[in-house]
Amino acid sequence: MESLLPHNSSLITLAQAQDLIGFDNLLVGRLPKLLITTMEPILASLNNRKFTIHRWAQELSRQLLLFTHRQWSYRNSTAHYKPSEGKTVAEHELVDEQVRSLLLLPSSSLPPQHRHLLAQDQTKSLLNGTTTAKQFWIADIHSALVEAALFRRLKRTKY
Numbered sequence: 262m263e264s265l266l267p268h269n270s271s272l273i274t275l276a277q278a279q280d281l282i283g284f285d286n287l288l289v290g291r292l293p294k295l296l297i298t299t300m301e302p303i304l305a306s307l308n309n310r311k312f313t314i315h316r317w318a319q320e321l322s323r324q325l326l327l328f329t330h331r332q333w334s335y336r337n338s339t340a341h342y343k344p345s346e347g348k349t350v351a352e353h354e355l356v357d358e359q360v361r362s363l364l365l366l367p368s369s370s371l372p373p374q375h376r377h378l379l380a381q382d383q384t385k386s387l388l389n390g391t392t393t394a395k396q397f398w399i400a401d402i403h404s405a406l407v408e409a410a411l412f413r414r415l416k417r418t419k420y
Contacts (some may be wrong), residue, residue, distance in 0.1 A: 288329045290322030375405035
């Protein structure tokens with residue numbers, strides 16, 4: 262990759278120092294010493310006695326740790342947390358997506374005795390229902406679609 266910085270830039274050296282300790286170490290608040298020495302004159306020029314280089318480094322480390330913890334918490338809540346019906350958030354969303362997709366089917370794609378599954382009055386209660394009820398509805402729709410395909414095949418076959 263081409264660098265946009267001049268070859269003698271101190272930022273290149275700083276990036277190399279960070280590469281040496283690794284990105285994972287950065288995310289747990291471990292900073293390269295070169296970052297501290299680079300930032301010290303910048304912070305000193307601000308003439309703020311309360312905000313020392315030591316305090317700046319502590320706050321940066323704390324913010325990096327908080328960021329990492331929030332990311333970890335979010336990932337765990339979506340991947341592992343089972344809020345209801347023993348399913349993760351992702352599993353609930355997948356079922357909802359399948360329901361929304363199947364609701365777009367024309368009722369003519371189902372045999373007449375199963376068209377009630379796509380009736381408008383049932384749609385509202387289905388969308389507000391439990392994920393388990395939605396899974397049973399999905400199974401009913403799939404069964405009706407298989408039956409419709411079987412009827413179409415039988416109609417084409419001449420005895």
